[in-house]
Amino acid sequence: MQNITGDRWLEIDIDAIRHNLEQVKARLDESVRLIAVIKADAYGHGAVETARILYQSGVDFFAVTFLDEALALRKASIRASIMLLSPLTSEEQLAAALDKHITVSVTSLYEGQLLDQVSRRMNVKATVHLKADTGLGRFGMNREELLEVCSTLKDNPCIYIEGIYTHMAEAASGNASYTCKQFRHFTAMIDEINQAGLKIPVCHCANSAVFLKYPQMHLDAVRIGTLLSGEIPAGKFNAPIDLIDPFKFKTRVISLRTLPAGSYLGYARTARLRRETKVAVIPVGFNHGLALQVANRPTSLLDLVKIVAKKCLAYFNLPRFALQAKINGYSCPIRGKVFMQMALVEIPLQATVKIGDEVEVPVHKTLLARSPNRVYVKDGEACKIEDDERTAYIVEGDS
Template sequence: MSHFYRDTWVEVSLNNIYENVSKMREYLDDSTRIIAVVKANAYGHGDLGVARVAIEAGASLLAVAFLDEALSLRRGGITEPILVLGVTRPEDAVICAEQNLSVTVFHEEWLKQVKDLQIEKPLKIHVKYDTGMNRLGTTSLDELHCIIKIIEKHPSFSLEGLFTHFATADELETDYFDQQFLRFQEAVNSVVQKTANIPIIHCGNSATGLRFPEKLFNAVRMGISMYGLSPSMEMQHLLPFELKQAFSLHSKISHVKKIKAGESVSYGATYTSEQEEWIATVPVGYADGWLRRLSNQEVLVNGKRTQIVGRICMDQFMIRLPEKMDIGTRVTLIGEQGMERISIDEVAEEMDTINYEIPCMISYRVPRIHMKNGKIEHVINPIIQNM
């Protein structure tokens, strides 16, 4: 087990992740596969532990953004199928085949460059069709058919999937979503009429799976909801089951002092006390991902809300205490203490962004502690993991 030597850490509830995936598994038709999206270090939660518990809970595939993330999972002992959603360089196709990784393909030129490589094992391919996201994917039905024809003719290529991605599935207005779905349905019908069976056809992210389970074809890419977060605030009231947030962020008071009226706190002296106050220092800063924009955010101490005062520094920030407290008192930046709770959604609102961004922005400097049944399952600390 890895260790950590600072009083700032993230706790990840593997039980909550398990329950979120299990509930999605129960909610969907048995024939619908769950693709657990663990890109970006599992949205900042820790990819290996999340991947394992997602598979235990009913996911049958994993998805990452690029090859390095997939190889990290393989080296961690993950043997389940993994789909690389982003672009893979043609020259790296051999590695993908060797490691039993599925790649995303969306233009003929990529396949032409790969055809001449010495690929001994089948290269599994998911073809991406762009229906309106305008990020990755071919937008031409003719090119889609050409891509599939090349795949079917080459002995080293294996057509495993066809997919698209919706731009507005988490919005209440569904006109654009409906247009994209119809475009993809047209593409699927066209392809199925001319080709052999495609094992995995997927169009839905978490929002689609939660709102439109009848429009998933035979797989859903479960991302943000696996971590207990709603795909958007506006669709929160539409959730078919409760999602349990898995991520919490904690620290401890490292210094306590009383300041006089008229004294200022932190860089730029942006906060000046109007009376005597107890000020505590907390060893978290913007290098940990707690950005200066959060300089007015509240945190929890002894089950009470208290405000950050002054500018957040690179490694520390200060809070105003309601009374003197001991060094070592726990400070919760995200999570629960007593009856109080600071959610990821609250922090996202303070930063004028989406909840996806918050766990992703907490940096590698902050150890992740995976908790299971109230006990530490694993500690991830990249800074000293090779010591």
């Protein structure tokens, strides 16, 4: 796509997103509703555009984490249901959400009481999903709190309690015991609410990992984000699912030299050429997310061993573990320390490469420090994403 301007851009494959959606729908009973999670800018794919692509394919329910994400979708004329997954803790936030008909989560007694007051004052319909904490420990209500909130809200004519949900802590692990314990706890809460005289129509606990491993936990709806973005959640899954990653981070060669064997590359001379080699400079560095990794504490001793092993194998530049850029059909190692805004790529002498050629770089979509230009492609060509009434921009963001 040589007509793309700028030195860095994202290519988002529309057909790949639709393919992933069909793969999910093929495993979903017709009675189960799909809630498409497009938080964090749809995992780097662009929330507005991804919502339009999915909406055109029949998805009518979306979920995001924060209010500003939901308001941006409404501003872009996304007319489907939009649910917030995080709490709203001020009158101003609640008023803004209710004014735009955004489905809110109630995760505490405080939020329930605040919603009761604000909805009555505004005299506007509020659609609500109650959040139960069954063992993740992030936020949500216990049994007693749920019953009290239900008692408070059920007599408010402005409030429609559409759903109740929880989030599993380790559904992707090989041990099902804790997930099953959470599920039993959740269904017991639902039963008790039903016995108290309140029937909640949409009960959901399945994220992408639960969706794959526990079809009996699909209930009335599933929340799918990772799978739509073309990735399998980390963990062990027996049943295969055919996904396509829609995301490619592209840049261009801005410098190209041939260096002799023995030349050092980068700060601290951490790389040395074994043979005469072409070396390309690309304008992508750790400021753009290259070579960055999530640095959570290892979950077990085995996890720690795996992390250390991968670091050691990457040190020896084994192709599977070293950073690789793709240039004109060649997989080429990124050598030396990655600079703040640039990186060095070792290219075989026989490769036909010139300044300005496209380079695909392994930047993780959720670790982008800032979003470059985003281009939506179909059959390899940039295209517009048509909505019922509006046309999305092909490109947005800063180059």
